[in-house]
Amino acid sequence: KGTLYVVATPIGNLDDLSPRAARTLASVDVVAAEDTRHSGRLLSHLGIQKRMVALHDHNEKDRAAGILTELQAGRDVALISDAGTPLISDPGYVLVREARAAGHRVSPIPGPCALVAALSVAGLPTDRFLYVGFLPAKRSGRRASLEVLSSEVATLVFYESPHRIMESVRDIADVLGSDREIVLGREITKTFETFYSGSVADVLAELERDPHGNRGEFVVMVRGAAAQAGSEEAATMDVDRMLRVLLAELP
Numbered sequence: 270k271g272t273l274y275v276v277a278t279p280i281g282n283l284d285d286l287s288p289r290a291a292r293t294l295a296s297v298d299v300v301a302a303e304d305t306r307h308s309g310r311l312l313s314h315l316g317i318q319k320r321m322v323a324l325h326d327h328n329e330k331d332r333a334a335g336i337l338t339e340l341q342a343g344r345d346v347a348l349i350s351d352a353g354t355p356l357i358s359d360p361g362y363v364l365v366r367e368a369r370a371a372g373h374r375v376s377p378i379p380g381p382c383a384l385v386a387a388l389s390v391a392g393l394p395t396d397r398f399l400y401v402g403f404l405p406a407k408r409s410g411r412r413a414s415l416e417v418l419s420s421e422v423a424t425l426v427f428y429e430s431p432h433r434i435m436e437s438v439r440d441i442a443d444v445l446g447s448d449r450e451i452v453l454g455r456e457i458t459k460t461f462e463t464f465y466s467g468s469v470a471d472v473l474a475e476l477e478r479d480p481h482g483n484r485g486e487f488v489v490m491v492r493g494a495a496a497q498a499g500s501e502e503a504a505t506m507d508v509d510r511m512l513r514v515l516l517a518e519l520p
């Protein structure tokens with residue numbers, strides 16, 4: 270039986286492709302990619318020529334069956350997406366699920382992922398975060414989703430496209446409050462990598478001033494509700510109270 274390797278590829282800087290990812294892509298029999306033209310360029314940059322199959326959201330069910338046949342025949346397959354880690358707001362869920370159900374080995378080749386890269390430098394709590402993917406494209410749906418998340422205590426993480434970033438940050442200001450702490454990561458690992466941080470109101474003003482403010486790809490991170498300033502004091506008080514209770518139990 271073949272192995273399905275789920276391989277992370279760069280989110281901008283090609284040097285972020287790991288040596289193991291390169292070795293895996295060179296050794297498998299087939300590469301399943303979201304966009305074969307886009308990934309074909311990555312492979313030729315690595316000097317690799319491979320049989321490729323396209324696997325995107327619209328055809329994943331059909332294509333998964335074909336890939337399962339390859340695995341059944343003992344051929345190894347690498348799944349990659351256009352950027353970052355497959356299955357993270359990218360295709361692959363159906364294939365991974367079916368490959369596992371059929372008893373194939375499914376092995377990760379970890380690497381870049383925009384949300385993890387963004388969280389690692391944002392300076393927001395990372396002990397708990399909620400990855401929400403893309404907010405709905407329509408304003409009413411977006412606001413409704415934000416309402417549902419308004420009392421969430423975990424750090425919220427969204428992906429956003431350049432043409433909707435302003436609208437989304439405006440809706441975050443309206444629904445979650447303009448004084449919440451927000452961090453935006455733009456074009457991470459690329460030439461124009463920028464991080465904007467502060468209150469939602471400040472970051473919105475900064476985006477509006479910046480001529481490149483609405484260009485590039487964004488990760489949006491918002492501090493969770495209970496972690497807002499003020500309740501931090503309450504959390505410390507809880508720890509104090511807990512310590513007193515625990516100390517009272519000591520002999």
Ligand code: SAM
Nearest residue numbers: 280353354357382383428429456457486487488
């Ligand atoms: N699978 C990818 C990953 O592991 O991060 C995400 C794919 S999703 C279709 C694309 C979105 O990821 C973009 O719209 C943007 O929100 C985010 N993204 C990808 N690369 C990025 C980068 N270099 N800087 C900031 N955001 C990025």
